[in-house]
Amino acid sequence: MPISGVVITCRTEATEKVLADLGQYQSLEIHGSDNKGNIVAVIESDTSEDMERLIDTINKHEDIFNVGMTYLNTEDEAEQMARGERLAKPFGFRKPLAPDPSDDTQ
């Protein structure tokens, strides 16, 4: 159950709306906000992939500039990987990059 601390930066005038929209996400807990468009939140999800997907989704919100992660704890997952119960799949849901034609090491 990974836990992360994030700073979500949004358009200052849309802060209220963004806070309301963020309320729909069960995995996200809002801890504070200021009048400069900064929102401090904690995300707790079942898997790392879920967390990535959620952050990716939030990033696409039209009033949100950026989700900046400042803290990430994945000790549960690490234990599961050590026990062989899970496989690590960072950025697993993104398509792989196309090979670079000018790179002759590939």
Added chain:
Amino acid sequence: MTQSRRNFIKKAAALSAASYVSMNLPISMQDVAKADEGLVWHRGSCRLCGVGCRVELGVKNGKPMGLRGVPQSRTNFGYVCMKGMHFWKCMRHPDRLTKPLYRKSKKDKFKEISWDEALDIAATEFANAHKAGGGNAVAYYGSGQALTEETYFFQKVMRGGLQSNNVEGNPRLCMASAVGGYLTSFGADEPIGGYSDLEKAHCFFIIGSNTAEAHPVLFRRIMRRKLDNAADVKVINVDPRVSQTSRIADMHLQFKPGTDLSLLNGMANVIIEEKLYDEEFLKNYTTFKSGKDTVDFETYKAQVAQYTPVEVAKTCGGSFSAEDVKTVARWFAASRGTVTLWTMGLNQRKQGVWANNLVHNLHILTGQLLKDGADSLSLTGQPNACGGVREGGGLCHILPGHRPVANEKMRAQVEQAWGVPPGRIPPKPGLHTMAMFSAVNDAKIRAIWINCTSPVQSLPNCNLYNKGMDRDDVFIVTTDIFQTLTTQKSNLVLPTCFHFEKTGVYGCTERRSQITAKAIDAPGDAKPEVWIIREWAGRLAEKMNDPVIAQCIKPFEGLDESYELPKAIWDEYTQKLTAHRDNDLRGATYEVLEQMYDGVQWPAPTKDFALTGGTVKKFVKGRDPMADTESKDDLPYQFYGPAHADRKLWIWLRDQADPEEIPDSEYPFYLSTGRIIDHWHTMSMTGRVPELMRANPYAYVEINPKDAQRLGIKPGDMVELKSRRGVNVLPAKVYEGPVEGMVFAYWHDQHEDRMINKVTKDAIDPGSKEPEFKICAVQVKRVSGPKPLTPYIV
């Protein structure tokens, strides 16, 4: 993950994010365990450097747990540096000495023995040495890190008991020139002002000091003052090397090592030429001295006239201009308050006293003294060089209370205070440090007690003196908390209490005495020095059948060593030996000191005055009680110091003079040595703190990039530094720091390849007897590419 840990992690995540955007979160701390629950905080001074930061040791169930600064302290205002933050880790370190160790020959292995046996051996050896050669055959070499009570008690037994003035300490290696400078220029030792001048200064003249690394918490105050008043406050840094301190300087003058005397004279010349001096102040308060003669202003003016800005710029090596000399002189003279700060760059020189005089000259000439924001502030290296050694009688030529040994009246005062027969204290000063260890080399000294210091590493040209310390016909007893290179050359090693494991007073740079109370027990059988001295002296008295030795310890018999014993020693020293002296500490009783967040600046003749903090500015009527009681006329400043009968400040005519050993065709580079922020002295303490070792695991040699290129030296290459005395092999740090033609190495490393004092020269200042650690001549040669190195601690 348990639920409470999960909550903790989530709070940590939220706080981490909030800190990035400076957001305060309303997080309830109700169900959070606090780290400092059950901790008792004990106040004291930091164990290291001469700033005198006040700290509190957190203790839980008798175990030291952490350290914090004291915000109300007028020395550090709550700040500590990384050495101060970590030194408490020495308290429960597994390497702590816990039992007395003995071996008859230095070639044997040490055996653990009991305290009874150990004290008996120490007494027997000293008694035998004394029988064979009298007071000349025994010696005590102490430390500016010993508590005042320890230094005072040791020297009492040596002088009053063993009738030996062979009492010295490592401040001879760092502060003796400053003492000489203050005494000859002001008539009294130690600064007139103090740290409170920093926040009022408008010009900082930092010469021969890397304050940023050697006195970091004071540097913070200077830096803050400059940064908050960038346009109004000027910082001048004078150093052949670009250091961390140079980074805030408006003007950095890099002079050829040893030529700073001409720069200081040059500044005086400009000040006189441009009429920037304080004529009134000179008229009322100044005498001009040249050698043994009293001269006048015109003679002084003529002497400094030779040091024209053009000449000075040339003498100093050409890296700054004649105009720079004028600018610096004008800033110094015309500012609303100039504070000069210096330490080893001026003191550890063959011309150390002269360099100090020349700094004081500038302050006297311009009247930049005695008012807030103006002072010539010598920075003390060690936490108790002032309080214990300079004030408590810890050098071969001075008795407690700033009394010269050679003065019969002064000896008589001390003899009377001690209740020992007149004539008991020998009339001649003992051997100064370098002479003392030369005498060990020749076995003229047969028994020496080395306390809380490691001369095997810290003496200049150390190989020479290490030979003597290896002799089996010289008995060496050391008191320390860890094995050091010096305990390794002893016959008897006695385990002592560390800071906070015993009670006592430290006196820092600004005449401020501060108390550290015992907070935890020492490990194993380690004992406080004051107990060791008393027990040893008692046995000495028996073996030598000498009731006078017994008299020396009589007031202290039967007292508990944790508190009552040091208190009684402090009371005797302050009430009897400092009464009516210029370092009057009668008001600074333990009771008063314990009430202070910080401590008491002398003179402080009464408890009421001491409770306010004592004398901020010496010699000023209305601010210094002794300026009032010792007043001889209507003038506002009274220079009542013991060394100037005419009660004036003295401007000394001092010419440029070369260091003892300057580069030549055979040894073409200057070598300078110094300190870095992460380590302290011989690293027996800081070398055992993992955080500090990670920051700086071993010594390197700083080489100017132009020199490195010429010599084919790349960063990390192994380089040989060789002098006429010894060799070091160090990794190269190619860095714009040292001026071209000079290399720099720090002296903390214990490893035989990186112990730079093998290379330094033991030339001394003829007045202060302080060695010229700062300048000697070396060859610099690339040996190989980078090699893996391991840090080394005995």
